[in-house]
Amino acid sequence: MKKVVLKAGLSTLLAMNLFFAGDIILPVQGISFAAEAQKAPAETQVIKGKITNISQKAKTIALENKDNSFFILKFSDDTILKGAESATDFDVDEAISVHYTTVNGENLAISLEKAIVKLPDGVTEIKTDELVKQIETNKNLVIIDARPPIVYAEGHLAGAVSIPLSKLAKMGDDGAQLLDKYKDKQLVFYCGGPT
Amino acid sequence: MSPKSAGLAVKWGHKNPRVYVDGIPAWKKSGRHVLPSIEHIEKGNIVLIDLRDVKKVESGYIPRAYTVPMADLEDAEDAFPKSLGAPIYLYSDNDADTKAATDMIKEWGYKKVTGVYGALASWEAAGKSLQKGPALIATDDNPINWQKKLGPGEISIGDFTKSLKSDLIYVVDARTPGEYATGHFPGSVSIPLEEMKTRLNEIPKDKFIVVHCKTGGRGEIGYRILKEEGYAVKFLNAECECAQTGEYEIW
Numbered sequence: 370m371k372k373v374v375l376k377a378g379l380s381t382l383l384a385m386n387l388f389f390a391g392d393i394i395l396p397v398q399g400i401s402f403a404a405e406a407q408k409a410p411a412e413t414q415v416i417k418g419k420i421t422n423i424s425q426k427a428k429t430i431a432l433e434n435k436d437n438s439f440f441i442l443k444f445s446d447d448t449i450l451k452g453a454e455s456a457t458d459f460d461v462d463e464a465i466s467v468h469y470t471t472v473n474g475e476n477l478a479i480s481l482e483k484a485i486v487k488l489p490d491g492v493t494e495i496k497t498d499e500l501v502k503q504i505e506t507n508k509n510l511v512i513i514d515a516r517p518p519i520v521y522a523e524g525h526l527a528g529a530v531s532i533p534l535s536k537l538a539k540m541g542d543d544g545a546q547l548l549d550k551y552k553d554k555q556l557v558f559y560c561g562g563p564t
Numbered sequence: 565m566s567p568k569s570a571g572l573a574v575k576w577g578h579k580n581p582r583v584y585v586d587g588i589p590a591w592k593k594s595g596r597h598v599l600p601s602i603e604h605i606e607k608g609n610i611v612l613i614d615l616r617d618v619k620k621v622e623s624g625y626i627p628r629a630y631t632v633p634m635a636d637l638e639d640a641e642d643a644f645p646k647s648l649g650a651p652i653y654l655y656s657d658n659d660a661d662t663k664a665a666t667d668m669i670k671e672w673g674y675k676k677v678t679g680v681y682g683a684l685a686s687w688e689a690a691g692k693s694l695q696k697g698p699a700l701i702a703t704d705d706n707p708i709n710w711q712k713k714l715g716p717g718e719i720s721i722g723d724f725t726k727s728l729k730s731d732l733i734y735v736v737d738a739r740t741p742g743e744y745a746t747g748h749f750p751g752s753v754s755i756p757l758e759e760m761k762t763r764l765n766e767i768p769k770d771k772f773i774v775v776h777c778k779t780g781g782r783g784e785i786g787y788r789i790l791k792e793e794g795y796a797v798k799f800l801n802a803e804c805e806c807a808q809t810g811e812y813e814i815w
Contacts (some may be wrong), residue, residue, distance in 0.1 A: 424782045426740065427757035431785045439788055443758060475761055486585050489571030495582040497594050512584075515566040522608065523651065524598030524678055526591060534565040537572055545576035556573055558566040559584035559591075 413479060416440055417466045423459055430459070430478070432467070442469055442476035452483035459483070462561065495557055503557070504528070511554040516561055526559065534560075597681050600653060602690040605680070611645060611710050615656035615665050618701065624694030626655070626687050630708050631699040634661045641672055643702040645710040646815040648803065651676040655683035712801075717787045719774055719798040721814050727774050728752075734771040736760075738786040739778055747806035749776070757782040760789050769795065776800035 418432035418440060432440045444456060453459060464484035469476045488494060495503070503510050512529040514521045521531040537544040548556070566583050573581040584591075588598065605612060605626065614621050614629040621631045632640050634656065644652075652674055656662045662679040669677045680686075688694065702708045714720060719727070727733040728749055735752040737744050744754040755763050757777070767773060773795050775786035780801035787799035804814040 422781060422785045422788075424757060424777075424785060427738070427782050427785070429757055429782070429785055431788055439792070441761070441785065441789055473762060486567060488567050488583060488585075489574060491574040491580065492567065492570040493580060493582050494585050497584075497586060497590050497596075500584055501596075513569065515569040522601040522604040524588075524600050526588075527597075527599050532569070534569045537569055542576075544572060548573055548576060548578060552578065556570070556578055556581040557584055558570045558573070558581060559587045560566040560569075562585075562587040562589040 412470055413468050415468055420459060420461050420463050420465060425457060442467060442478050444478040444481060448478045449480035451480060507555060509555050511551045512557045515558050600680060609713055610651045610653055611708055613654045615654055615661050618699050621699040622697060624696050627695045630702040632702050637665055637668060640702060642704045643707045645708050647712055648673045649675055650710045653678050653680050655680040717798055718801045721802055724800045732772055734768055734773050736773060736775045738775050738782040747808045749806055749812055750810045757786050760786055764793060773797040779803050
């Protein structure tokens with residue numbers, strides 16, 4: 370009896386893997402993945418998500434999707450790495466794209482690739498040195514921390530205002546009001562790095 | 565998340581919002597500081613340490629700060645919390661001391677150490693008052709007390725220790741067989757994380773499962789695997805060392 374239950378559990382999980390591979394919603398919008406054009410072999414599937422755990426010893430990665438569903442996969446010395454020198458370059462909270470196959474219910478990574486950041490139209494990037502200069506000279510500057518409030522509380526750029534993305538996005542167009550008072554200001558948004 | 569925020573700003577009519585894509589990690593890497601919120605210093609579940617001399621501290625310090633004068637820091641390691649994940653915030657009236665102390669405490673293995681530069685001035689600027697009187701000096705006999713708040717799926721060290729003696733609880737050691745062989749918790753069963761998905765039939769469904777490893781990393785992944793499979797499961801998010809005699813230490 371128990372065996373049957375377990376089998377059902379595994380096949381459900383496998384079915385979910387197939388489901389995941391189809392249309393994955395990225396954990397963060399505004400991020401896209403390079404080398405999308407590469408055609409993978411027929412049995413290969415693709416998943417994109419954010420790393421929630423990585424164990425170098427067990428060569429195992431746990432990924433999380435936007436809907437908080439999660440996905441376990443293993444990698445090996447044969448796994449192709451893109452945008453990274455070694456598997457130790459992949460960190461928790463990084464967005465990655467994975468090609469994998471499923472063997473005996475286990476997901477084996479064929480390639481691991483770091484996500485690259487694509488900015489929306491009308492938005493430009495600012496680097497550390499220029500930001501420092503702007504902070505010193507631009508009286509019109511408003512720095513906005515887009516991370517959750519608890520992370521802001523633990524440590525943020527001096528003078529930064531906390532307006533979490535979750536709050537902006539949840540309010541729909543009413544979110545505009547949160548930014549309204551900075552209409553004539555130069556806005557700089559930041560978060561916990563390119564995740 | 566910041567590119568999306570900036571995208572919304574464009575949609576709502578803001579001109580050329582910019583994104584500091586490299587964010588906090590790059591900011592810290594460039595040697596610059598971050599500031600905690602005053603509320604976090606006042607009420608957060610943190611360890612706050614004043615590095616000034618006792619005499620200076622007693623003329624006014626941020627309430628609940630432990631005093632560890634810079635000159636005594638090197639010998640005070642044993643007075644620090646057992647958990648290397650404890651969030652430690654340091655301040656002084658001397659930035660060089662704050663920097664040196666941050667480096668030393670990180671060297672001891674603490675992962676979340678933050679120097680709060682200009683803390684006393686920020687505290688007063690926020691309208692908060694300094695506490696005068698006897699300092700709360702951290703020593704081996706009066707160690708710094710810090711308790712972790714448990715996250716989802718985590719079991720406390722105390723409950724974990726108790727669970728080792730219970731028949732209702734099945735402790736899974738997710739480390740490698742090699743690590744298991746050098747010493748493990750009494751009664752724990754070796755199921756390495758990489759084999760967990762293929763060895764589910766060995767894990768009883770009618771018991772409460774606790775997964776552990778050496779640091780909590782593999783334990784958490786194991787917890788997620790088993791939870792997905794419908795197990796009642798928790799994991800130990802702590803570091804541990806087991807001897808072949810069955811003795812162990814968890815911190």
